[in-house]
Amino acid sequence: MSVTIDDVAKHAGVSTATVSRYLNNSPLIAKKSAEKVQHSMDVLNYQPSFIARSLANHNTSTIAFIIDSANTETYGNDYFLRIQYGIEAALGKQGYYLLIISVANNKTGENNLKKLIMEGRVEGIILPMALAKKSILSMLREAELPFVVIGRSDDKSFNWIDLDNEMGGLLATQKLISGGSKRIALFSSSAEKSFVRERLAGYRAALGQAGLTFDERFIFLGCMNAEDGEQAVQQILAKQLPIDGIVCTDNTVAFGAVRALTNAKMAVPAQIPVITFDNSPVTELSTPKLSVVDIDVFQLGRQAANILLSSIEDTSGSVQNSLIQVTLVPRESTR
Amino acid sequence: MSVTIDDVAKHAGVSTATVSRYLNNSPLIAKKSAEKVQHSMDVLNYQPSFIARSLANHNTSTIAFIIDSANTETYGNDYFLRIQYGIEAALGKQGYYLLIISVANNKTGENNLKKLIMEGRVEGIILPMALAKKSILSMLREAELPFVVIGRSDDKSFNWIDLDNEMGGLLATQKLISGGSKRIALFSSSAEKSFVRERLAGYRAALGQAGLTFDERFIFLGCMNAEDGEQAVQQILAKQLPIDGIVCTDNTVAFGAVRALTNAKMAVPAQIPVITFDNSPVTELSTPKLSVVDIDVFQLGRQAANILLSSIEDTSGSVQNSLIQVTLVPRESTR
């Protein structure tokens, strides 16, 4: 097949042990030998077998990022990719490899995951909260495989990390309040999604802090796209709700809302400021350009990887839970 | 450490060979033994070590997808993710794993790639054309590692696959021509990008087929975003170029163009139809909604993986080059 450590040893006139020592930067090796080995490696174009190394070492330098194949659309495609890039960036620096697996959130998927966990081919796992069920968690613990979950949880017994969505809701709402808004609507998708509930919680907190009362009628759920945003605005107009500001949790929804407001001759932001989440290209296409709470998903991935790596190194079993900061990016749709 | 094949063999009262045979679905094994082994595996919660298996087997069931870390933004983030999902979908079905590596397009990156190629941890590689340099290709050949390149090339000596961008340019332009357009502008980004050149070639071909003459003045390069699209329209108006149709190669550029036309009281599509590429959410946000040539990037990844898998199985060394079909999605911005 290909050139092995034996070939190198023979060529260099040393034993395989010496070659191995050189490979692993062992301090106790004569300069002469080191040079001979390096030379032979160059001549033979040798590269150690990753697999053989892993077997002898019990170390694969690989971690897996699990993707929920059903939920890839949850936040839009970009969300996962940006997480992944963040993970990759952090891993690459440390010489770790990234294995990607998309599993269905069902029995088959669980079996695939179980296999991965027990096969011993990865040193750690990053997985979405949707997949962090009891059965999976106990498997991971049994296998003593370090892991970090992407998503927020009340359970602080394992590593997790998430965007600070609640803070995001708070910042967005505060921005409108500080601009003078007092009756702020919220356009959002399903409350079944945890990030929606968290942003909603931040919204309520901001209202509370400002002494404003929460009004059920101002909450519009089920807004998934631009059309939904437009319709919500039309409902507001039809019912003559005295809205003077809108927080959206999705860019395209905000885009639709602004369009509908403009068509109805309601000036944005003069009469009704609008703010949304996630600094995507869409925000710049709207007229006026959308103010947003930016969420740093790349950083989310990067941090997740760093937490994982540190819990691979550090076997003390300490647990980390963290929330990635969000930042306000004011543009033209707010005052 | 964890439970091994020996433990299972002992528990079941058979030899490791028998367990191994059971694991590999060998036909020559007694039902009784099979049952005993399965039972012991269940009791002990055994899962074969992937690494040990790979070493004995010379097979890792893993392929790598290389990402050009500099060029992740080339087509926007989505592009790579959708390719990746396509790859994943095809691999998962065949029980292959996906390793993701982003390498810089420089000496360091090349070394990382070399290491990956020679380490023997993957059975094949999918890489972007930008990384398919002579040095890399010869490494891959030397290592006898199957690979497929994403991108079009004149060199047909290796597997490659791409979107049929030329056909896309042709379809887009033909659509406008069939709607009556005769002086069609092209808004595009840099001609250094191969997909731009290909779409341009399709554009020219369509003009030629229709007996229309190519006019240098109608070509606007360097359009990267909505603002650029607007400016290109403004130039057209300022120079009073007799344009009666626009082909864009980017969604946001098209969005800007339509907006500028509308502001200038030029009706889209009545006076100037506009068509663009890639069926992204942005196309639905424009007023009127953008007609597009849809490019099936998921399919691109899927096919790339299938080609790779077949060339892993089939060692005859036959080479495949293919172009993924594009489809016209007419909406409101064309007649």
Next chain:
DNA sequence: GTGAAAGCGCTAACAT
């Protein structure tokens, strides 16, 4: 500082 040899967990002749 270096080499011989056992071992990592599995597969695959070969023998029975």
Next chain:
DNA sequence: ATGTTAGCGCTTTCAC
């Protein structure tokens, strides 16, 4: 049909 045993390519004691 099943067991014995020699690898797969590397690391790591242990002895020199």
